[in-house]
Amino acid sequence: MIRRVLFLCTGNSCRSQMAEAIINARLSDQWRAFSAGTKPVGYIHPKAIQVLEEMGILHQGTSKHVDEFRNADFDLIITMCDSAAQDCPLWLGKGKRLHLGFPDPAKAAGTEQEILAAFRTVRDEILVKIPPLLE
Numbered sequence: 001m002i003r004r005v006l007f008l009c010t011g012n013s014c015r016s017q018m019a020e021a022i023i024n025a026r027l028s029d030q031w032r033a034f035s036a037g038t039k040p041v042g043y044i045h046p047k048a049i050q051v052l053e054e055m056g057i058l059h060q061g062t063s064k065h066v067d068e069f070r071n072a073d074f075d076l077i078i079t080m081c082d083s084a085a086q087d088c089p090l091w092l093g094k095g096k097r098l099h100l101g102f103p104d105p106a107k108a109a110g111t112e113q114e115i116l117a118a119f120r121t122v123r124d125e126i127l128v129k130i131p132p133l134l135e
Helices: 015-026 046-053 112-134
Strands: 003-009 031-037 076-079 096-099
Touching: 003 015, 015 031, 015 046, 015 112, 046 112, 076 112
Parallel strands: 003 031, 003 076, 076 096
Antiparallel strands: none
């Protein structure tokens, strides 16, 4: 039986999109991943797509509002905001809730390489932290 996980953040352009793509690429035999945001920006950040492609994942998701999933059942809901100061969404539907904070790479500043490094760091943290939780 395939279980369902929902990754929630604010903009649904970076962290939750990378988690959705990684889980669907790496654990699709066990999990179907979805992502959404409380204030979706309406696009997936190009650098999130770029760092996923670096590991062979071609993600073609869309930025979605959490309301699209209000009546859906999930086995697990993971919020991904880095701190309580951000607008970390509250899930009122069915499913076990878990919080894993990740910094928002879309807020990274610096050179092109420094910004890419921030996206790679979050991608790599997702790879280290989330798959073990799902296995």
